[in-house]
Structure formats: structure tokens, C-alpha cells
Amino acid sequence: MAIAITGEDVVLDETAGLQNATATPTPAGDADDNDILVASLPASFSTRLTALGAGTATGAALSGYTGAAGNTGTNAFTFTGGGSITDIRFVDSAGAPLNGVDSGLDTLDGTSIFLYTDTNNNILLGRAGGADGAIVFAAYIEETGSPVTGGKIWTVEYQPLKHPDATNPDDSLNLLDKVFIGATQDLDFSLANAPSGQNLFLMFTKLNPATETINGVVRITDPTIIATGKDPADQSSGAKINTGDTINTSHGGGPTTIGTNNQMIVEQEGIRFSFVTGARQDVTVPHLSQTEADVESNIDFTAVYNTTSANFDVVQLQSGKSAVVKISAFSTAAEPGVNFINGYANDTPVAITNVRVINNSTGLVIENSDGTVNDPAITISFSAAGVATITGVKAGYQIEYTTTADHNRVLIENGAAVDARGNDHADFDIGGFTLTKASTSIAEIGSKMVFEDDGPSISATGTEPTLTVDETVLTTDATQSFTANFSSAFGADGAGTLTYALGMTAGASGLTDTATGEAVNLSLNGAVVEGRTATTNLLVFTVSVAANGDVTLDQLRAVVHPDATNPDDATSLSADNLVTLTATITDKDGDSAQATLNIGQNLVFEDDGPSISTTGTAPILTVDETVLATDATQSFTANFSSAFGADGAGTLTYALGMTAGASGLTDTATGEAVNLSLNGGVVEGRTATTNLLVFTVSVAANGDVTLDQLRAVVHPDATNPDDATSLSADNLVTLTATITDKDGDSAQATLNIGQNLVFEDDGPSISTTGTEPILTVDETVLTTDATQSFTANFSSAFGADGAGTLTYALGMTAGASGLTDTATGEAVNLSLNGGVVEGRTATTNLLVFTVSVAANGDVTLDQLRAVVHPDATNPDDATTLSADNLVTLTATITDKDGDSAQATLNIGQNLVFEDDGPSISTTGTEPILTVDETVLTTDATQSFTANFSSAFGADGAGTLTYALGMTAGPSGLTDTATGEAVNLSLNGGVVEGRTATTNLLVFT
Known part of the structure; x- marks a missing residue:
């Protein structure tokens, strides 16, 4: 049997989506890929992967798959040389299951990927880091043909691989010399032409085995079996072979069978079978002679052959009887030649785990130790050491046993008791021996298992x-x-x-x-x-x-x-x-x-463009008509925030603008509306009809704006001589700043300044000045009034609005004036009657005096009744009101646009009332009072009233009284009686003349 690699690759491309000749016909590097849907994986493969917890596959490939309709892939390998293939599997370079072989590939994180043949040996697993690592990829052999003639390879990937060529995103990896296909045929051994009789050993193999020559010795590379009795003699130590168990052959009219000692295997006897390779061909059946078969040193081989399964035929039983077959498996080292027999002593038992009994006449399994098939006449049991015993075995039955671990030697015994009798303890021969999966071929397949980079x-x-x-x-x-x-x-x-x-x-x-x-x-x-x-x-x-x-x-x-x-x-x-x-x-x-x-x-x-914007509160330009020659100038530069920007400085200019037409102002003198116009760069306000220039607004290069008023304008508040007015709308006059940068871009910002132009009213002015005149009336001549002009006591000017009026008015504080009416004794109270201040008696309301003012500012005081004066010793003393502010004189000046101003004088104590006083004088010849000492008792009396001329005056009648006076001292008279001088003295109101010394009253 040989394995032929067809040359078909199985190329799995990690790129998302299918990459194959149909899905990606170009480029060539993708057209030769063999991607197939993961869902297409064979059921046995996907089921096993699921059981292993492989996860979700990222891609799958099938050898020779093109993606074309009906395409099912192509064999990656085929078999030549005939024979029945009993097993196809993934193996390493030695033909053994892969068990941790380093694939030479890594995961993306650098973890090495190791290769393992699964228990389903049609499956190869690539695991990260070791046997327990995650499955990175897997491969599956899909056997084709019946009987099997070849196989396709499936691959599936769970993680991307680390590809070495960073310059090529489509570089490929494979498993060259890491993965091999192993194929096995059952090896039926031929005993044809084996030496007859009793022998120390028999060494036999299949017909036409493969050989190789090593050091001039031709050795068989296929497995070979060495058979001896259960306990053979140690011939190499000098023992006769018949002192131990021998191996015998028999033909019995059919194929060669083997037994021991007296041919058949009787109770407690058995045959040991050893599996080896490298057997020397010239001492192997059919070349082995009977003489050579008795010499231990001819047991010449190079290695043991490990297997897990074999079967043999039980033959030569007496009709109607059954046998007890006992099977023990062992593992041993290669001990060829003179050490072979002694080597039986140190074999290691290997447990048998399964036994099947097959009826050769039907080819059916009639008993299986796993319980799946049961024949009531047959029993299979296992000792604790894994030794199998089968009862009820009849001629024509084949017994197949399996070990989990490898073994290379088996002892087959008649397990019946010694000298047992009955139909179930028959003796038997071994009619044929087969090593299951003994003929193995391998072929490198890893190079065809390709993983292309994504x-x-x-x-x-x-x-x-x-x-x-x-x-x-x-x-x-x-x-x-x-x-x-x-x-x-x-x-x-x-x-x-x-x-x-x-x-x-x-x-x-x-x-x-x-x-x-x-x-x-x-x-x-x-x-x-x-x-x-x-x-x-x-x-x-x-x-x-x-x-x-x-x-x-x-x-x-x-x-x-x-x-x-x-x-x-x-x-x-x-x-x-x-x-x-x-x-x-x-x-x-x-x-x-x-x-x-x-x-x-x-x-x-x-472009940056310069930037400019208005900012802050614009200043007010206020002109006052009081001083028309004084202009108002303010800088507006602070009200423009500007920057030339990245292009650099150019220019910053200012210009005035206006809305032509009515300004909302009226010229005071002409009564004409003031209209706006632009003369050059100057805003002018002119009278609408006469075109008289009322004001101008101009701007300097530095942003200073000047308001120059030349004529007065009408102001709305006649009650406020200093009220302000402006244009009717702020946007009637504008100030525009234009900034231009170095590359010629410009920007503008405009302020409405119409109502920043403020015209304050001139208003008339008036104030008091100088010493006010005194208005003095004399009660002596009540009919004579006092009049004085007060105009000189007011300094006034009509101002820019022009002359209006100048008026005078009296005021008073109603109530007591501080004067008292002489005649009635009543207080004199002040009141205002029209524009005249009146002083009237408090109770009888008699008019005592009036104060009036003429249009020209002349004030007149008219006294009609006398008032009490404080100094009774002075008949001409003066009196006035108790406070100056009890009577006031106010001058009101009003200009042409109705503004007015006032100034007030307190004149209460400028009103002076002089006392009248009574008058009396002597007149005529006074009478003579003559007494005569003759009649001292007779007095002299005369009336002197006629000798006084008198008048009570304005104050009215009071009293007229008389009183005597004298100059004290000598009277010029001498008392006759005493001769003393008579001196004058006043006693009470009586003038007395008394003697100077004796004080005698001379006369009164």
C-alpha cells in the first residue's frame, strides 16, 4: 500500500468572506484559495469540534474546492497497491499520533501552536500552548470511495495565525513536515511453508513483505510475529527445547495452524506472540528452516512493534464443544537473539479493555464486551489486571481484542482448568493471526495545508x-x-x-x-x-x-x-x-x-480683514447758546474698537454722514425749521427758507468731532431756561470709522450720533444787585406816598434767544406784619390784593397801608392810618415790618423762546413808617396871679389854657396836662418874720417857697 499525494492544496484565507476561484477570481492569490462555508463542514467533524468546545469558527476550507456549482472538492491523497484500508489518520513523521508536536506556527500573541491527533484520528487539532490550550485550527480527513481509495482535507480556523511577512498581507503558512497522512491495513500473517514439528520459535510475516538492507543484512520493514510456547526452554543457555513449551504447526488438510507441545493448546497451555520489525528475512517464514527454528539466536529483529489491537482465529475444536480462551497483553523492550526467552520475565502487563467475538462464517460480531452485542452462550470477563477470559468459544470464531495503551506481546491460553472435562473445555489451535492496522504507510500532507494571511x-x-x-x-x-x-x-x-x-x-x-x-x-x-x-x-x-x-x-x-x-x-x-x-x-x-x-x-x-466695531458710550457734544462762540469737541476714537489684523496696519479714517432734510430743530430768530445737509465732509444745519447757518458738525482726522452752534434754536421747556434739545433721531447724523489693512481690505463701523449733539438753551439771566432804596412815609402827612425805582437793583440779560419781557411783582408773607394800628390798637396783617400788598387791621380790616409796583419797576408805599411807634420820647421815630422777607419784589425776565428767570428782593424793611407826634406851643400874654399879704387867706387863681396852642396829630387825641416846675434855691424873696431867704422847692406837684433856715412855708 502506498499513499499518493495528489497535489491539491487546502488553502484557508483568513480574509473575511469566501476566497475561492468563484468568489474571488482575481487576483490570482485569492483565486487559488479553497474557502467554503463553515456550515458545510461534515457533521462528524463539526459535532466533534462542538464537543471539544472549539467555539465559533472564523473560516473553513476544503481541498480543491473552487466554489463552482456542484463542486465538492478534490482528493488531497489517494491509495495505490490494493488492499483493504482499515484506518486513515493524522500522524507525525514517525507514523505515530501527533501528541504535542510544535507546528512552528504561533497565535497572534506569540503563543506556540502544538499539534494533536484527536481520539477520532481523522481529526487534527492545533492548540495554543499545549494539550489544554484553545483550539486555534483543526483539520479533518474526509474518506472517499468504497472501499476507501483516498481522502479530502478540510481545515477550519478559530484564531488568526501570526504570519511572518509584514510586507505581504497575503503571505501563507503551512504545516510542512509536521503533519502526515497515515494509512493502515490489517496485516494477515502467512504460515505457509512454516517448518513442521516442534520448534523453539516461529517468525512469520505477510506475503511479499517490504524489506531493506542494513549492513548487508536484509531486514523486513513490515511487522513480523514471533511465536513461542508459553514457557519455552532457554535454548541459548544450553537447555533442550523439549524441556520447555514448543510451537508446533499443523495442516490438517487445510491452512497451516499452530499449537503447542503436542499440537493442540490444552488446558493451561498457551502461545506467546511478539510483534517486531526489522526481522532478518532469512530466518523468517518461508525462509526459516526447522533447524533454524530451534536456535534462540536466530530470533533476530531490530525493534518491537506497538499496537492496540489484534485478532486471531480459533480452530480445530471437536464438534459440538466450546473452549475457554484467556488473553494477556504485555509491553516489552526489544530483546532479540539470546536474550529473547529470558526477556519474558520482565514484561509489563497491559490491560485489555475490549473483546469482540466474530463468527467467521457470517462475518458478524456475535459478542462484544461493551454490551452492544450479546450471545448468551458466550461470556467475556476481565481481571483486575486487564486479562480477558472468553467462554463458549467455538471453532470458526474469531476473537478481536483491544488495549488502550500500546502493547507488543500477547499470551493466548486455554483458560480451562487442568484435566477439565465436558463440552465447554475443548482444546484448540490458532488458525490465523492478524495485527489490526499493522501495515502503515505515511505521506507528508502538512505542506498542502495552507493558511493565508488576512x-x-x-x-x-x-x-x-x-x-x-x-x-x-x-x-x-x-x-x-x-x-x-x-x-x-x-x-x-x-x-x-x-x-x-x-x-x-x-x-x-x-x-x-x-x-x-x-x-x-x-x-x-x-x-x-x-x-x-x-x-x-x-x-x-x-x-x-x-x-x-x-x-x-x-x-x-x-x-x-x-x-x-x-x-x-x-x-x-x-x-x-x-x-x-x-x-x-x-x-x-x-x-x-x-x-x-x-x-x-x-x-x-x-482673510483676516481689519476689524472694527463700536463700543462703549459715545460722548455728548453739548453747546450752550449762552456762549455761542464756544464749540463742543469730543474724541470718538474710544468708541471704535479696531484691529488691522494679520495683514498689518493700513489706515483708519473717520467720516460724517447725515440724512438730508429736517433735523427736528427750529431756528429761534426766524422760526424756520433747521434742515441737514452735507458740505464737503461737514454736516450743516441751515434754516429751511433763508438758508442761514445754524450749526455745523465736523470731524478731524484723529476722530475728534466738533459741534459749532451759530444761532439759537427753540427749546421745548419754557419753564427751564437751561433745557437741552437735540436732533429728532439719532441716525440723522452718523460717524463712520473705516479701517483698511495692508492688503487693501477694509471694514467699517458706524455710530449714530444725532442725539449726541446737544443744544442747551441760553435762557435769560437776572440777579439782584446794589442797595435797594427806602420807601419812607410820614404820618404827619399821610396823603404823601413814597415811590422808588428798583430797576437798578436787578441786573438782567435776555441772552441768545433775544428780548422778551421784564416784569415785576410783589409778594408777601400773609399774616402779622409786626405793625400795630394806632387808632384801634389792632395788629396790622399782610395780604395780597391783586398785585398790591395791603396792610389791614386784624379785626376791623381797616386799610392801614398799601405797597404796589408799576410795570417799570417803581414801588409805591401809601400809608393811610397811623401805626404805633415804639419810642414815645420821639415823636418822629420810624418803624418798619418785623422781617425783611415779609414783602418781596420779584423781577421776571423772559426771552424770545419763552424761557424765563427771576430774581427777588426782600423789601419788607425797605418800607419805613415815620411817627407823626402831637404839637403844642405857648401863645399870648400869660395872666398875673397877685396875692395880698393883707389877706393871706385869699389865694390868686388864673387860667393859662389860652396861653398854649396844641394839636394831637395823626396819632389822635391823647391827653393835655399841666405841671409846675421851679429852679430850686433862692427865690429872691426874704421872709419878713425871720429875715431868712425864701428858697424854692417842689413838693409833689406844688412849688413851695420856704425859709432857707427854718424851713417855714412862705408860699405855694
Whole structure:
């Protein structure tokens, strides 16, 4: 038997999806793959894998499978040389089951994969790290033909393998010289032409065995059996062979059978069979002579042959009887020649685990120790050591036994008791011996079991984002993620790395640096694309990419933009492929793939343009009509926040604007509306009809705005001589600031300043001044009034609005004036009657005095009744009101637009009332009072009333009284009686003349 490898591969590609001639006809590296659906795995294969806990397969392949309709794959190997194949299996280079052979392959994490032949030896397992490791891949032999003539190979993978060639994402691995196909035929041994008689041993093999010559000796490479009696003589030590058990042959009219001693195997006798290889052909049946069969040294072989199963035929029983067959298996070392017989002593028992009995006439199993088939006439038992005993064995039965462990020697005995009698203790011969699976061929198949790398995949997809930077904020970079623009998959090998790198075409970018006017050239600095000025090498911009695929554009200097009319126009590189972004995907075993985006025109540079805006509270320009010659000027520069931006400084200019037509103001003098117009850069306010210039607004280059008022305007609040007015709308006058940067872009910001132009009313002015005049009336002449002008006590001006009116008015504090009416004794109270201040008696309401003012400012005091004066000793003393503010004089000035002002004088104590006083004088010749000493008792009396002329005056009648006076001292008279001088004295109201010394009353 020989195994022929057909050359058909089984190529499993780790790439997702099926890879075969139908599914992937191109490229060639995929067309020759043999991927098949995992669901197509043979049931026995998939069921076993499930039982092993293999998990979910990622891919499967079948030898020769193309994916074409009806294609079922192709044999990977076939058999030649005929014969019945009893077993096909995966084996190692020695033909043994694979048991931890290093496959030379690794998992992605570097774990070695070891190979194991499963208990179902049509299955090969590749396990990670050892016998208990996860199943990485598996293979299955699908036997074909009946009888079997060949086989297909299936493979299935559970984990990707680590492929060595990182430069080739489709490189392949195989199991060259690691995996072999082993095929076995049952070896039927031929006893034809065996020497007859009793022999020490018989050494026999199959017909036409394979041989090889070693050191001039022809040796049989196929298994060979050595048979001896149970306890043979140690011939090499000098013992006669008939002193021990011998091995005999018999023909009995049919095929050669073997027995022991007297031919048949009787109770407790047996035959030992040893399985070897390398037997010397010239001492092996049919070349073995009877003489050679008696010499122990002729038992010449090179190695033992291990097996787990054999069968033999039981023959030559007496009709109607059955036998007891006992089987013991052993393992021994190779002990050829003179050591062979002695070697029986140190054999190691091997347990027999299964026995089957087959009826050769029908070919059927009639008894199985596993209980699946039972013949009531047959029993099978096992000792503790694994020795099998079978009863009820009849002629024509074949006994097959199996061991779990390998054995290479078996003892077959008649197990009946010595001298047993009866039909169940028959003697028997061995008619034929077969080593199950003894003829083995192997062929290397691992090189045909191919695992192709998956390799990662990547492609560009979608619309790339744009990175827009604005020169207005050079410190603000633009960052965008480009990860969504790459569609990638790591594939079966699992995740490795995904990296990004920038590229560029060195040289001109198509941009120009604004400040220097130089072209901007591209270069690569490390991983960063730089744009630098061509001559001065100044850094204008950079493009960088982060590990996560974020690309950042950082502009450091302004570039020229084409449209000077648009301060926000954009520019980019002259070609998209000047800057590239390449994504490289590398899977876990190092395979990589790349995809590249052209992003040169995804880099957008927006013009900075100057910026300007209004800010803060605009100042107020206030002019006052009081001083028309004084203009109002304010700087508005602080109300514009501006920046020239990245393009650098150009100019900053200011201009006034206006809405032509009515301003909302009225010229006071003409009553005409004031209209706005623009004269050059100056806003003018002119009267609508007469075109008189009322005011101007101008702006200086530095942003100072000046309001110049030339004529008064009407103000709305006549009650406020200083009220302010402005234009009717703020946007009637505007101030626009225009900023222009170095590349000609400009921006404007406008302030509405119409209501920042404030015109304060002039208003008339008036104040008191100087010493007010006194109005003095004298009760002596009540009909004479006192009048004084107070105009000089008011200083006034009508102002810019022009002359209106100047009026005077009296005021008073109602109530007591501090004066008292003489005649009635009543207090004099103040009141206002029309514009006249009146002083009236508190109870009788008699009019005592009035104060009035004329239109020209003359004030008149008219006293009608006398008032009490405090100094009774002075008939001409003066009095006035108790407080100056009890009577006031107010002057009101009103200008042409109705504004007014007032000034007030307190004149209560400028009203003076002089006392009238009574009058009396002597007149006429006074009478003489003459007494005569003759008649001292007679007095002299005369009336003197006629000698006084008197008047009570304005104060009215009081009293007229008389009183005597004298000059004390000598009277010029002398008392006659005493001769003493008579002195004058006043006693009470009586003038007395008394003697100077004696004080005698002389006269009264």
C-alpha cells in the first residue's frame, strides 16, 4: 500500500468572506484559495469540534474546492497497491499520533501552536500552548470511495495565525513536515511453508513483505510475529527445547495452524506472540528452516512493534464443544537473539479493555464486551489486571481484542482448568493471526495545508472635512478629524495599529506671504508640513496630524488674498495633491495597508480683514447758546474698537454722514425749521427758507468731532431756561470709522450720533444787585406816598434767544406784619390784593397801608392810618415790618423762546413808617396871679389854657396836662418874720417857697 499525494492544496484565507476561484477570481492569490462555508463542514467533524468546545469558527476550507456549482472538492491523497484500508489518520513523521508536536506556527500573541491527533484520528487539532490550550485550527480527513481509495482535507480556523511577512498581507503558512497522512491495513500473517514439528520459535510475516538492507543484512520493514510456547526452554543457555513449551504447526488438510507441545493448546497451555520489525528475512517464514527454528539466536529483529489491537482465529475444536480462551497483553523492550526467552520475565502487563467475538462464517460480531452485542452462550470477563477470559468459544470464531495503551506481546491460553472435562473445555489451535492496522504507510500532507494571511484593508471614503483658519485670530488653529474618511478593517488577525502621516510636494504652495510679499514654499519638518517664505524662511503655517487622525492647520502669518473688496475671502493651495494624508493600518501580525487623501485644498486660509466695531458710550457734544462762540469737541476714537489684523496696519479714517432734510430743530430768530445737509465732509444745519447757518458738525482726522452752534434754536421747556434739545433721531447724523489693512481690505463701523449733539438753551439771566432804596412815609402827612425805582437793583440779560419781557411783582408773607394800628390798637396783617400788598387791621380790616409796583419797576408805599411807634420820647421815630422777607419784589425776565428767570428782593424793611407826634406851643400874654399879704387867706387863681396852642396829630387825641416846675434855691424873696431867704422847692406837684433856715412855708 502506498499513499499518493495528489497535489491539491487546502488553502484557508483568513480574509473575511469566501476566497475561492468563484468568489474571488482575481487576483490570482485569492483565486487559488479553497474557502467554503463553515456550515458545510461534515457533521462528524463539526459535532466533534462542538464537543471539544472549539467555539465559533472564523473560516473553513476544503481541498480543491473552487466554489463552482456542484463542486465538492478534490482528493488531497489517494491509495495505490490494493488492499483493504482499515484506518486513515493524522500522524507525525514517525507514523505515530501527533501528541504535542510544535507546528512552528504561533497565535497572534506569540503563543506556540502544538499539534494533536484527536481520539477520532481523522481529526487534527492545533492548540495554543499545549494539550489544554484553545483550539486555534483543526483539520479533518474526509474518506472517499468504497472501499476507501483516498481522502479530502478540510481545515477550519478559530484564531488568526501570526504570519511572518509584514510586507505581504497575503503571505501563507503551512504545516510542512509536521503533519502526515497515515494509512493502515490489517496485516494477515502467512504460515505457509512454516517448518513442521516442534520448534523453539516461529517468525512469520505477510506475503511479499517490504524489506531493506542494513549492513548487508536484509531486514523486513513490515511487522513480523514471533511465536513461542508459553514457557519455552532457554535454548541459548544450553537447555533442550523439549524441556520447555514448543510451537508446533499443523495442516490438517487445510491452512497451516499452530499449537503447542503436542499440537493442540490444552488446558493451561498457551502461545506467546511478539510483534517486531526489522526481522532478518532469512530466518523468517518461508525462509526459516526447522533447524533454524530451534536456535534462540536466530530470533533476530531490530525493534518491537506497538499496537492496540489484534485478532486471531480459533480452530480445530471437536464438534459440538466450546473452549475457554484467556488473553494477556504485555509491553516489552526489544530483546532479540539470546536474550529473547529470558526477556519474558520482565514484561509489563497491559490491560485489555475490549473483546469482540466474530463468527467467521457470517462475518458478524456475535459478542462484544461493551454490551452492544450479546450471545448468551458466550461470556467475556476481565481481571483486575486487564486479562480477558472468553467462554463458549467455538471453532470458526474469531476473537478481536483491544488495549488502550500500546502493547507488543500477547499470551493466548486455554483458560480451562487442568484435566477439565465436558463440552465447554475443548482444546484448540490458532488458525490465523492478524495485527489490526499493522501495515502503515505515511505521506507528508502538512505542506498542502495552507493558511493565508488576512491582511488589513483600508480605503478613502466620503467627503473630507475642510480646515479653515482665519487670519483674524491667528492663535486659533483649525482641527478636523479625518478618521471618518478612511474605511478600514484589521481583518482576522485582529487590531494592530492605525497611524496617520502627512506628505507634501516640496516647493511652491501657491500662497504669498502678505508682510514680505514672498512666495510660500512647502517642506516637511519631521512629520509636520511647513509653509515658509521662500527667501527669509519665515514660518507661515504648519499642518500636523495627531495619532487619532486629527489634522491641525496652524497659521502664523497672513497670506495674500485675491479679493480686496472682500475682507473675508478665502484662499488655498494651488493643487489638492500638494499636501497628502496617508492612513496606514497594521494588523496584529504586522501586515499593513495604506490609503491616501489629497488635502491640499482642504486647507483654507480666510482673510483676516481689519476689524472694527463700536463700543462703549459715545460722548455728548453739548453747546450752550449762552456762549455761542464756544464749540463742543469730543474724541470718538474710544468708541471704535479696531484691529488691522494679520495683514498689518493700513489706515483708519473717520467720516460724517447725515440724512438730508429736517433735523427736528427750529431756528429761534426766524422760526424756520433747521434742515441737514452735507458740505464737503461737514454736516450743516441751515434754516429751511433763508438758508442761514445754524450749526455745523465736523470731524478731524484723529476722530475728534466738533459741534459749532451759530444761532439759537427753540427749546421745548419754557419753564427751564437751561433745557437741552437735540436732533429728532439719532441716525440723522452718523460717524463712520473705516479701517483698511495692508492688503487693501477694509471694514467699517458706524455710530449714530444725532442725539449726541446737544443744544442747551441760553435762557435769560437776572440777579439782584446794589442797595435797594427806602420807601419812607410820614404820618404827619399821610396823603404823601413814597415811590422808588428798583430797576437798578436787578441786573438782567435776555441772552441768545433775544428780548422778551421784564416784569415785576410783589409778594408777601400773609399774616402779622409786626405793625400795630394806632387808632384801634389792632395788629396790622399782610395780604395780597391783586398785585398790591395791603396792610389791614386784624379785626376791623381797616386799610392801614398799601405797597404796589408799576410795570417799570417803581414801588409805591401809601400809608393811610397811623401805626404805633415804639419810642414815645420821639415823636418822629420810624418803624418798619418785623422781617425783611415779609414783602418781596420779584423781577421776571423772559426771552424770545419763552424761557424765563427771576430774581427777588426782600423789601419788607425797605418800607419805613415815620411817627407823626402831637404839637403844642405857648401863645399870648400869660395872666398875673397877685396875692395880698393883707389877706393871706385869699389865694390868686388864673387860667393859662389860652396861653398854649396844641394839636394831637395823626396819632389822635391823647391827653393835655399841666405841671409846675421851679429852679430850686433862692427865690429872691426874704421872709419878713425871720429875715431868712425864701428858697424854692417842689413838693409833689406844688412849688413851695420856704425859709432857707427854718424851713417855714412862705408860699405855694
